Amino acid sequence: MGASRSDGGDAVAASPDPARRVVRVLIAVKDLTAAKSRLAAEFSTLDRSRLVLAMLSDTVTAAKAVSVVESVTVVTPDPLVARTARDIGARVFDEPTGDLSQGPDERLNHAFTAAAQVLRHGHGVGDIRRGASVTAEHVDIIALQADLPAMRSAELAQAYTAARRGGRSLVVDHHGTGTAALILKDSPEELAPLFGGHSARRHTDSGAQELDGSWPGLRLDVDTADDVRRAHRLGVGPATSAVLHSLGWSGEASATTA
Ligand SMILES: Nc1nc2c(ncn2[C@@H]2O[C@H](COP(=O)(O)OP(=O)(O)OP(=O)(O)O)[C@@H](O)[C@H]2O)c(=O)[nH]1
Numbered sequence: 001m002g003a004s005r006s007d008g009g010d011a012v013a014a015s016p017d018p019a020r021r022v023v024r025v026l027i028a029v030k031d032l033t034a035a036k037s038r039l040a041a042e043f044s045t046l047d048r049s050r051l052v053l054a055m056l057s058d059t060v061t062a063a064k065a066v067s068v069v070e071s072v073t074v075v076t077p078d079p080l081v082a083r084t085a086r087d088i089g090a091r092v093f094d095e096p097t098g099d100l101s102q103g104p105d106e107r108l109n110h111a112f113t114a115a116a117q118v119l120r121h122g123h124g125v126g127d128i129r130r131g132a133s134v135t136a137e138h139v140d141i142i143a144l145q146a147d148l149p150a151m152r153s154a155e156l157a158q159a160y161t162a163a164r165r166g167g168r169s170l171v172v173d174h175h176g177t178g179t180a181a182l183i184l185k186d187s188p189e190e191l192a193p194l195f196g197g198h199s200a201r202r203h204t205d206s207g208a209q210e211l212d213g214s215w216p217g218l219r220l221d222v223d224t225a226d227d228v229r230r231a232h233r234l235g236v237g238p239a240t241s242a243v244l245h246s247l248g249w250s251g252e253a254s255a256t257t258a
C-alpha cells in the first residue's frame, strides 16, 4: 500500500507524562489449529493460518509504531505464532498451561491476566527507566485484539490518549458487542479482562469506560469472511494484503490513513 500505515502515529502521539508512564501492548493468539474457525467455510486450514499470522504481523507493526508504546507482547501457546511475533519485534509470553476444566473464554482471560501481571509486576519492570523506580502503577496495559489488519497507528494512539487515567477503558468493536482494546491506565488496579462473547457489555458492567472515537480500523476485528471483505475495503497492512493478493483478492488496499 502507498503511505505507511504508521504514518500519523507519531503526529498524533498520545500525550502521557513520558517521564513516568510505560505503555505495553498485550495480544493473545490461540493455537493455530483452532484459530479463526469462523473462516473455515471460505478459507482452507492453511490459508486461515497464513491469514492469522499476517493479521497479527500487521497489528503488531501498527502498534509498535505508536510512539508511546514501549513494547508489544504476544501471549500464545503456539510455536509458529511465537516465532512470527519475535520476527516482527514483539516479545513472547509462553501461555501458562491452562486448567483443562476451563472454558475457552476463561483460558483466554487467564492468558491475558497472567501475561499482564508479568508485564506490570515482573522482572525487568524496574529496569525500564534506567534506574528510576517504575512500579506496576507506572505500567499501562493495552490488551489488543490480534486480528486488526486495518488498524492505523494513529487510531491506537488516539484511543490511548482518550483513555481515562485511574482505571480501565475499552474500545468496542465494529459489531458493538466485542472489545477491540481494553486499556488500563495510571491505576493500581489489575487489567481484569473479560474477553469473550458480549465482552463489551461485561467490560462496561465491570466499570470500564467506553471510549468514543472514529477509529474504523481499530474497531474492525476480523472474525468472519464479511469482516475480511470490510477490512480489505478499508485498507489492510502489507502482510495481510500479500496473503489476500496470493488468494486472488484483487485491488490495491485503499490506504485511508487517519
Ligand atoms: N493465548 C490465547 N489466545 C486466545 C485463546 N483463546 C482465544 N485467543 C485469542 O483471542 C482472540 C479472540 O478469540 P476467539 O474469538 O475465541 O477466536 P478466533 O480465532 O478469533 O476466532 P474463532 O475460532 O472463529 O472463534 C483471538 O486472537 C484468539 O487467537 C487462548 O486460550 N489463549
Ligand SMILES: C=C(OP(=O)(O)O)C(=O)O
Pocket: 173, 177, 178, 179, 180, 194, 195, 196, 197, 199, 200, 221, 223
Ligand atoms: C474475544 C473477543 O473477540 P471475538 O470473539 O470477536 O474475536 C471479544 O470481543 O471479547
